Amino acid sequence: MAENKTDTENTGANPILVMLGLAQVGTTERKTVTFGDASAITGSRFWSIVSVVVLIALWFVSAAFEWTDSTFLPSPQSTWAKFYEVFQEGYRNVSLWENIWSSLRRVLYGFGLGCLLGIPIGFAMGLSNTLRGIFDPIVEFFRPIPPLAFIPLFILWFGIGEQSKVLLLFFAAFWVMVIAARSGVLSVKLSKVRAAYSLGASKLQILTYVILPNALPEVFIGMRVALGVCWGTLVAAELIAAQEGLGQMIWVAQKFFLTEIVFFGIILIGVIGVIMDLLLRLLERWLIPWRGKG
Amino acid sequence: MQNLTANNVGMIYKLPNGGSVEALKDVSFDLERGRILTLLGPSGCGKTTLLNILAGFLAPTSGSVSLSGKEIRGPGQDRGMVFQQGALFEWLSVEKNVGFGPNMNGVPVAQTKKIVDDLLATVGLAGFGDKAVYELSGGMQQRVALARCLANDPEVILMDEPLGALDALTREKMQGLILKLWNETGKTIILVTHSVEEALFLGDRLFVMAPRPGRIEREYELPFAKMGLTANVRELKTSPEFIEKREEILSLIWEMEEEIMGSRGEVL
Numbered sequence A: 001m002a003e004n005k006t007d008t009e010n011t012g013a014n015p016i017l018v019m020l021g022l023a024q025v026g027t028t029e030r031k032t033v034t035f036g037d038a039s040a041i042t043g044s045r046f047w048s049i050v051s052v053v054v055l056i057a058l059w060f061v062s063a064a065f066e067w068t069d070s071t072f073l074p075s076p077q078s079t080w081a082k083f084y085e086v087f088q089e090g091y092r093n094v095s096l097w098e099n100i101w102s103s104l105r106r107v108l109y110g111f112g113l114g115c116l117l118g119i120p121i122g123f124a125m126g127l128s129n130t131l132r133g134i135f136d137p138i139v140e141f142f143r144p145i146p147p148l149a150f151i152p153l154f155i156l157w158f159g160i161g162e163q164s165k166v167l168l169l170f171f172a173a174f175w176v177m178v179i180a181a182r183s184g185v186l187s188v189k190l191s192k193v194r195a196a197y198s199l200g201a202s203k204l205q206i207l208t209y210v211i212l213p214n215a216l217p218e219v220f221i222g223m224r225v226a227l228g229v230c231w232g233t234l235v236a237a238e239l240i241a242a243q244e245g246l247g248q249m250i251w252v253a254q255k256f257f258l259t260e261i262v263f264f265g266i267i268l269i270g271v272i273g274v275i276m277d278l279l280l281r282l283l284e285r286w287l288i289p290w291r292g293k294g
Numbered sequence B: 001m002q003n004l005t006a007n008n009v010g011m012i013y014k015l016p017n018g019g020s021v022e023a024l025k026d027v028s029f030d031l032e033r034g035r036i037l038t039l040l041g042p043s044g045c046g047k048t049t050l051l052n053i054l055a056g057f058l059a060p061t062s063g064s065v066s067l068s069g070k071e072i073r074g075p076g077q078d079r080g081m082v083f084q085q086g087a088l089f090e091w092l093s094v095e096k097n098v099g100f101g102p103n104m105n106g107v108p109v110a111q112t113k114k115i116v117d118d119l120l121a122t123v124g125l126a127g128f129g130d131k132a133v134y135e136l137s138g139g140m141q142q143r144v145a146l147a148r149c150l151a152n153d154p155e156v157i158l159m160d161e162p163l164g165a166l167d168a169l170t171r172e173k174m175q176g177l178i179l180k181l182w183n184e185t186g187k188t189i190i191l192v193t194h195s196v197e198e199a200l201f202l203g204d205r206l207f208v209m210a211p212r213p214g215r216i217e218r219e220y221e222l223p224f225a226k227m228g229l230t231a232n233v234r235e236l237k238t239s240p241e242f243i244e245k246r247e248e249i250l251s252l253i254w255e256m257e258e259e260i261m262g263s264r265g266e267v268l
């Protein structure tokens, strides 16, 4: 037994290499071919680090040697300096936090409303033939229309205030949530529902104790997609009409050739997007540990 | 009358293309309380359909089924169901799965806990209560399914190929458990299987079913289930009586198979 252990230790890969994703662990270590083997392609962390470092280095170098005009490509240093300045003093009398918060608030309202209305309607569509019949043509028609196409109409109807933006984001999230909830309900295995009936569950109990938890994984995937779509739509919407917000900030900055602000604005939008997705993923792991284990 | 009866049950599935499949034709039987009946037959002979009718999930197109003289018109707690696999609630722990029935019925928590603990011990899963069901092996999951069904104390237990997805060794152990539960609880059990040996060993009654239309081809009264409670299982399954019955049924199934193949003009 002890000999066996040293044996595996000897052949086992260097832990640092494993952490960097340059050496394989477990069974994969013994695989002779990995090309085409999805389970063996987990991404090498080393090369991820390299790619980020190279990208940033390239930015430094190209700015240092002025490969392009600094109006088009500001240096990392000046971008950082501008970021720090705006962080301290705001831009055009609006603090960075206010810009971030007004963008986030719109997304949360729109996304929240989309979930609040979309999930029940998706559920209803998965549970009733009549309701599915009623909603199907509406959903199938509106779903493929890019939300941005509604901006002119909403501005016409509601003006350029918060209303039209929130409604737009609601529109972006709503269809995604309807479809996710519907497919979550329809994914329930008949044998689970039948088992529950035989165990004496009422229809309401089947809904709350079987169909709802069964649909949660798909609802969560829908939420992640919807939040992403909302965030993307928002920035575009703010480019067109807004007093504050991240999208508006970079749009205005562009008019004054403040490329640094455009740059860090884009980076900020990306970072916030990644953080929101990460939070949802954490919530998902905590709320639905059974995901994919059915 | 505590019998489970079927009177000339027929089931014709209408197909979307306008055709139809006669899944069951004129199926009649009378199963006394406390018997264990196995249904054996090639796939497509209507075994699942029959169980679904008995469970009340499907209404037959002709005939009727009743339990204790009362016609079956829908699912009910007097008939529990065990599926092949994947019918456990993966979002609930083992003990919540087993306690699902009592919970739905508003049985007090303390009482539910006692029922669950007793049943988990009975099926050999004491101490596994707070595990997630997906952490268990296939055999253990079927033990949970059995316990979940028993927690509601049904009169009849319907099992659709409950051991079909298990490996041979686990399967044999589970057969022993089913016999033990049958003996200790006195429940009426109907169990569907593909395996001739399993049908012989577990059934004190056995129907061999045939397809197109689905029907009961032959009936047997068997001694092995009762003997299996005490005898050495391997010895029983290799005894001359057991082997003789096994070969008899196998040749019956082969005959049926050849008839089907012949009628379709197919060659092996």
Ligand SMILES: Nc1ncnc2c1ncn2[C@@H]1O[C@H](COP(=O)(O)OP(=O)(O)O)[C@@H](O)[C@H]1O
Pocket: B013, B014, B015, B021, B022, B023, B041, B042, B043, B044, B045, B046, B047, B048, B049, B050, B214
């Ligand atoms: N929902 C259904 N719609 C149409 N035909 C069905 C349906 N369910 C079963 N059948 C047909 O009925 C016959 C019996 O099926 P089933 O009861 O599942 O048999 P078994 O369980 O013995 O394999 C088969 O020919 C099958 O194709």
Ligand SMILES: [Mg+2]
Pocket: B047, B048, B049
């Ligand atoms: Mg079947």
